[in-house]
Amino acid sequence: MNLVLRYGYVGKMLRVNLTDWTIKKEDTREDIAKLLLGGNGYAAKVLWEELKPKIDPLSPENKILLMTGPLTGTGAPGSGFWEACFKSPLTGIWGESACGGWWGPMLKFAGFDGIILEGASKDPVYLWVHDGEAEIKSAEGIWGKTVPETEEAVRSEIGVPQARVLSIGPAGEKLVRFAGIAVDYERYAGRKGGGAVLGSKKVKAIAVYGEGEIEIAKPREWEKALRECEEAVKESLATGGGFVDGTIGSYDICNEMGDLPTKYGETGHWDEVADLYDKFRSKYLIKNRACFGCMQACGRVSQVKEGPFATPVYGGPEYETTAGFTAFMLQKDIEPVIKANYLCNIYGLDTISTSHMIAFAMICYEKGLITKKDTDGLEVKFGDPDVMIKLIEKIAHREGFGDLLAEGVRRAAERIGGDAPKIALHVKGLEMPYHDPRAGKTQAIAYGTSNTGMDHFHPHETLDVECYGADLGLIPFGLPDPKTIDRFSEDPGKARIAKLVMDYGTVADALVVCKFHQYVNLGPDKYARLLSCATGWDISGEELLEIGDRIFNLARAFNVREGIRKKDDMLPPRIMQPATTGSTKGVGITNYESMLNEFYRLEEWDENGIPSPGKLKRLGLNDVAEYVAKLKRS
Amino acid sequence: MKILVVDQEKCTGCRRCELACSFRHFKTYSLARARLHVVRDREPEGPEGPVVCTQCGLCQVACPVEGAIIRKAGIVLVTEKCDLTKCVQECIAACPFGVIHFDLKLNRMIKCDLCGGFPACVEACPWNVIQYIEAGTPYALNNKRVIEIRSKKVR
Numbered sequence: 001m002n003l004v005l006r007y008g009y010v011g012k013m014l015r016v017n018l019t020d021w022t023i024k025k026e027d028t029r030e031d032i033a034k035l036l037l038g039g040n041g042y043a044a045k046v047l048w049e050e051l052k053p054k055i056d057p058l059s060p061e062n063k064i065l066l067m068t069g070p071l072t073g074t075g076a077p078g079s080g081f082w083e084a085c086f087k088s089p090l091t092g093i094w095g096e097s098a099c100g101g102w103w104g105p106m107l108k109f110a111g112f113d114g115i116i117l118e119g120a121s122k123d124p125v126y127l128w129v130h131d132g133e134a135e136i137k138s139a140e141g142i143w144g145k146t147v148p149e150t151e152e153a154v155r156s157e158i159g160v161p162q163a164r165v166l167s168i169g170p171a172g173e174k175l176v177r178f179a180g181i182a183v184d185y186e187r188y189a190g191r192k193g194g195g196a197v198l199g200s201k202k203v204k205a206i207a208v209y210g211e212g213e214i215e216i217a218k219p220r221e222w223e224k225a226l227r228e229c230e231e232a233v234k235e236s237l238a239t240g241g242g243f244v245d246g247t248i249g250s251y252d253i254c255n256e257m258g259d260l261p262t263k264y265g266e267t268g269h270w271d272e273v274a275d276l277y278d279k280f281r282s283k284y285l286i287k288n289r290a291c292f293g294c295m296q297a298c299g300r301v302s303q304v305k306e307g308p309f310a311t312p313v314y315g316g317p318e319y320e321t322t323a324g325f326t327a328f329m330l331q332k333d334i335e336p337v338i339k340a341n342y343l344c345n346i347y348g349l350d351t352i353s354t355s356h357m358i359a360f361a362m363i364c365y366e367k368g369l370i371t372k373k374d375t376d377g378l379e380v381k382f383g384d385p386d387v388m389i390k391l392i393e394k395i396a397h398r399e400g401f402g403d404l405l406a407e408g409v410r411r412a413a414e415r416i417g418g419d420a421p422k423i424a425l426h427v428k429g430l431e432m433p434y435h436d437p438r439a440g441k442t443q444a445i446a447y448g449t450s451n452t453g454m455d456h457f458h459p460h461e462t463l464d465v466e467c468y469g470a471d472l473g474l475i476p477f478g479l480p481d482p483k484t485i486d487r488f489s490e491d492p493g494k495a496r497i498a499k500l501v502m503d504y505g506t507v508a509d510a511l512v513v514c515k516f517h518q519y520v521n522l523g524p525d526k527y528a529r530l531l532s533c534a535t536g537w538d539i540s541g542e543e544l545l546e547i548g549d550r551i552f553n554l555a556r557a558f559n560v561r562e563g564i565r566k567k568d569d570m571l572p573p574r575i576m577q578p579a580t581t582g583s584t585k586g587v588g589i590t591n592y593e594s595m596l597n598e599f600y601r602l603e604e605w606d607e608n609g610i611p612s613p614g615k616l617k618r619l620g621l622n623d624v625a626e627y628v629a630k631l632k633r634s
Numbered sequence: 635m636k637i638l639v640v641d642q643e644k645c646t647g648c649r650r651c652e653l654a655c656s657f658r659h660f661k662t663y664s665l666a667r668a669r670l671h672v673v674r675d676r677e678p679e680g681p682e683g684p685v686v687c688t689q690c691g692l693c694q695v696a697c698p699v700e701g702a703i704i705r706k707a708g709i710v711l712v713t714e715k716c717d718l719t720k721c722v723q724e725c726i727a728a729c730p731f732g733v734i735h736f737d738l739k740l741n742r743m744i745k746c747d748l749c750g751g752f753p754a755c756v757e758a759c760p761w762n763v764i765q766y767i768e769a770g771t772p773y774a775l776n777n778k779r780v781i782e783i784r785s786k787k788v789r
Contacts, residue, residue, distance in 0.1 A: 074663050075653045075758075102649075109665060211666030219661040234760070287681075290648035295760040297646035 005030055007217035008070035008534035009038065014112045014134055016127065018201050019060060019119030023134050028113045034537070035620050037510035038069030038113060040096045040458075041551040043085030044558060046116065047094075048624065053561045057089040057193075058175060058200040060120035066107070066166070066206070067114040069512030073105035073214050073292075075226055076530050077233050077522065078514030080105055080292025082183075088192040089200075090177045090353070090408045091429035093559045094451045096458055097180070097194050098509055100291030101187035103208060106164040110210025117201055126167075126205040128158050131212065139204040144170060146346040147182045154205045163209040169348020171396045172199035176406040178353035178431070182345065186299070186315025187291065190350035192430065192452055193408075217536030225529045229522060233295050236520035241470075243298040243516050246288065247319035250468075251277045254319070255327070257467050258584030259439040261432065262327040263382065264363040265425050265575050268436035269582020270327040280322075280334045286313060296516060302338055309339035309385075317341040317351075320456075323434035324355025329362055329382060336385035340392055347396035356431040357405040358391045360412065360424065369418050376400040425572045427454035428564065437575060438584045440467040440487045444592055445498040445599050448569045451555040457515065459552060460505025462498050463487070464519070473523015474500055477545060488584075490591035492598035499602050503548035510551055550619040553603070553611050557624045560631070566609040569596060606632075635689075635708040637769045638670075638746070638753060642683030645763045647672060651684050654758030658749055660739075669746040670733055670755055670764075684755070684764055687733045687746035696728035697721065709748050716742035 005011040005028050015024040028038075032045045043065040055061040064086035071079050082104025088095025107115070111132035124139035142153045150167040164184060172179035172195030179195030180188045198204075216222045237244055252275070254260045258268035280302070289299035302316030317325075317337050321344075325337040344351045364370045365380040372379065376394070378401070380387055394402025404412050409431045413424035425432040430453025437444035440463025443456075452458045464470040466487040471479060479500055504524060508515045511527060524541035532539050556564075571592060578588035600607070604615040610632065616625035652668035660667055674682040689710050694703040702716040703725065718736070725734050725743055734745040746753075748766075756766045 075650065075657055080648075105665075211664065213656070213660070213662040213664030213667060215662045216657075219657075223657075230758075230760075237760075287643075288646050290646035292649055293653060294646070294648045295650070297648065297761075299646075 005033055007215050007536050008074070008531070009033060009113050010108050010111055010212065010214060012112050012132070013114050013116060014129065015116045015118070016134065016136070017119045018117060018121040018125065018136075018203065021121070021136050023136065025132075033070070035547075036551055036554070037531075037547060038072075039067045039083040039510045039512040040085055040506065040555070041510040041547065042114065043067050043083070043096070044094070044551055044554045047085065047087070048554060048558055051087060054563075055087070057087040057092060058196060060118075060201070062087050062197060062200070063116060063118045064194065064197045064201070065114055065116050067512065068104045068108050069510060070531060070535055071527075072512045073108040074216065074534060075293065076513060076527075076534075077229055077295045078291075078293060078517035080294060081512045081514050082107065082189075083509055083512050084181055084189045084194040086194060086197045088430075088452070089175070089196045090193040091453045093428060093453070093562045093564055094555045095192035095194065096452060096509065097189035097191050098457065098512075098515070099181070099183060099187050099189035100294070100514060101164070101184040102292045103164040103166050103183035103187075104512065105292045106208045106210065108210075108214055109212045110208045111212050115206065117198075117203060120200060121202040124202045124204050126154055126207065127203065129206065129208045130160070130163075131210050142204050143173065146170065147348055148185055148346060150205050151185060154207050158207055160207075160209050163207045165205055165207045167205035167348075168195040168198050168203075169346060169396070171348040171406075172196055173204075174396070174398045174406070175199050176349065176395060176398065177408045177411075178350045179348050180350045182348055186345060188345070188350070191352060191455065191457075195348050216534050218533045222530070222533035225526075225533050229526050229530065230295070232521035232526065233517065237296065242296045242520040244296060246298045246300045248280060248300055248317060248322050249277060251319055251322055253468070254323070254435075256583065257439050258579060258582040258587070259436050259463065259467060260323055260327050261434050261436045262581070263330055264328065264359045264423070265432065265436075267579040267581045268439055268584045269579070270330070271581075272332045273326050276322070276326065276334055284316070284334065284338060289315060291514065294514060296520070298516060304335050304338050307335065309335040311339055311342040314342055314345065320434050321351040321355065324352055324359070325388065328355060328434060329359040329388065331383045331385055331388060333385060336388060340388060343389065343392045343396070347392070349392070349396055352433050353408065353431045354392060354395060356425070357395065357409060357412065358388055360409055361391065361401070361405060363423060364416055364420055367419065367423070369416050369420050374401060423574055425454070425575055427571060428452075428568050430454045432572070432575065433457075435461060435463055436579070436584065437463070437571070438579050438587045438589060439463060440465075441490050441589065441595065442466055442494045442498040442501070444571060444589050445495055445595050446502055448571055448592070448596055449599060450502075451552065451559055458505070458509065459502040459548075460515065462501045465497060465501055470519050472501065472504060472518045473521060473526065474504060477524060477541060488587055490589065490595055492594050495595050495598035495602055498599060500545070503545045503552060506548035506551050507544050510547060546619070550621065553616060553619060554621055554624060556605075556611055557616065557621075557628060560610050561627065564609070566607065569609055635769050636766055637688055638686040638748070638756070639765050639767060640684055640686060641763050641765070642681060644761045645672070645683040646761060647674065647682045648760070650758045650760065651755035651764055654754040658754035659744075667737060667744070669744055685731050685733060686755070686764060687731060689746070689748070690730070692728040692730065693725035693734050693745065696724040698724060710745065711747055712743045712745055714742070718742070
């Protein structure tokens with residue numbers, strides 16, 4: 001028995017080889033856990049060791065890890081997360097996607113810290129994981145079904161109504177490159193194409209149920225630390241912190257701050273949607289719903305009762321989805337958004353990339369790069385909700401024009417040709433989400449250097465600090481008071497802010513807790529204390545941030561091995577141009593490279609963006625350091 | 635006498651009450667060892683809410699083992715005399731809420747003991763869904779809605 005990882009962790013990993021249908025239980029590796037915790041850190045090390053470089057992400061050689069962390073499933077605020085890590089079919093590099101719901105904690109109660117899926121099955125299967133055991137079952141009758149249908153079918157087949165189900169929709173089966181992974185009907189590890197990876201392995205669903213328990217090393221101290229954390233969260237929520245209005249509640253303020261990318265990134269503000277959130281709240285919102293262990297409940301259960309965009313009651317749109325299906329494609333009503341979100345949810349599509357691709361089609365159509373001939377006769381004009389709905393269907397099933405859009409913006413733009421690659425908004429192949437780097441310049445650095453591509457959530461949404469005044473509890477660790485930061489400044493000093501926030505964001509994905517709880521007074525010291533009490537280790541806030549640094553550099557090294565260099569850290573030209581309306585009118589990004597160079601200096605990366613062997617060694621990543629040293633000599 | 639009452643409308647389904655319950659009693663986190671349960675009517679859209687013990691005492695009435703379930707100051711408690719070799723778990727069948735169940739590690743039934751007057755679930759709920767108030771106040775009627783859900787139990 002693995003004695004050391006008894007606390008916080010449950011100590012077992014499940015390794016499933018789908019090629020020959022073998023299931024192996026192995027100990028959660030203590031050497032990795034101590035260095036990199038769980039979640040993205042643990043997965044980064046496993047994938048670094050086990051994946052051959054330059055493999056096709058949709059081939060059986062790719063592996064996907066579904067991970068929890070040492071705080072998942074405990075009483076720590078926001079402990080309901082899980083994390084999918086894999087080589088992304090969209091970007092061809094490191095891919096990670098975090099998600100809430102109830103599935104992650106249930107996996108731990110079922111006796112596993114994580115699942116490693118490798119190989120690929122010939123026939124569709126689903127996995128049934130319960131009480132320390134796992135079975136592979138045929139999914140012949142379920143293949144092709146939507147996400148809610150799949151969940152119901154799996155639950156009734158295994159006969160355990162309390163089981164939590166992870167699944168992919170038709171989009172994942174059809175290998176849409178930005179297909180997501182759904183859990184509990186409405187929660188998504190949406191981005192970077194995890195659904196396509198599962199689809200390529202023919203894994204339709206993973207049901208988990210368990211009655212196990214998670215032990216805490218120092219219960220008495222834990223109780224005290226937890227109470228302090230809960231008090232801190234309540235105090236923050238009472239004074240307007242956090243996301244009690246859901247992320248969609250910040251729609252209007254994002255619009256005001258010029259942080260709402262409009263007309264495919266032309267500007268960051270749109271007058272037409274100034275009161276969109278009020279409309280949503282007064283007419284369509286039904287209730288708030290939390291993930292497991294959450295104190296904020298940002299989920300917005302909603303419904304359109306009647307009309308062409310009618311939907312059932314379901315976990316409705318959040319900020320990103322709403323921004324993508326409105327301002328980004330100049331569509332001004334909320335009803336089509338709720339419908340579009342519903343369709344993406346049942347087909348298993350990432351709402352960010354899907355709305356991005358539709359807006360991309362619209363701008364290409366406007367500029368004459370594609371015509372009716374290419375779009376199956378559709379008039380793909382900006383702001384048309386009916387076209388939007390039709391395109392979602394086409395993308396999900398890879399029909400006609402949708403087949404092109406399902407490839408993601410980088411591949412689609414190359415295939416369309418002409419000016420399209422210059423217009424396309426992506427970094428490293430990942431489509432831009434809906435925060436405008438012109439509204440807060442640290443975001444430009446984060447978009448450029450994130451290991452997953454143009455990503456607002458991994459490692460972190462840095463502009464929240466300078467734009468909206470969130471301090472994430474980082475002031476004792478060297479963050480300047482957010483109120484004193486000039487958000488438009490492109491001083492190289494912004495790199496330090498970005499690095500600090502990004503390291504802390506990485507930590508959340510390794511503890512596998514919800515990042516939104518960092519906004520409510522839970523700084524690194526608080527999480528460090530919770531982690532120390534849970535595992536019995538002794539970890540300080542600084543050490544926690546160092547772990548973040550370590551994971552970030554490890555994932556960077558993974559990308560360097562795949563061929564990523566400085567040229568890939570550049571931003572798309574369209575988002576650097578001055579915005580034309582709103583509070584960011586006239587603001588462009590002009591000094592990006594000097595901020596980037598400063599970021600490289602802080603990370604100790606060389607002029608090509610390769611991490612230094614010395615630093616990697618110092619961080620305890622000796623094998624990675626050796627590889628990088630060898631690479632630099634050649 | 636004070637009892638637990640539930641305002642189901644406000645429940646977000648975070649299950650912090652269950653976590654707090656298992657931790658208070660066992661110093662570990664486990665949904666299976668919690669003494670109350672959050673249920674959801676229909677997946678995914680149905681209303682949800684915690685189902686709590688009302689200390690009604692039907693389990694006590696049903697129990698054939700002398701002194702295994704007792705009532706002390708209004709709180710119905712399972713004692714160490716609980717012995718599954720002497721019964722067919724009548725208490726489970728008798729409970730209208732499904733909040734008494736067998737615990738493998740303790741080797742006896744467990745049920746809500748109101749944490750000796752300071753219920754952990756009440757302290758843990760961020761939205762005051764569960765409250766600990768005098769029985770008979772009008773607010774206590776809210777528990778009825780949860781009973782309706784319970785009849786179609788999907789957790």
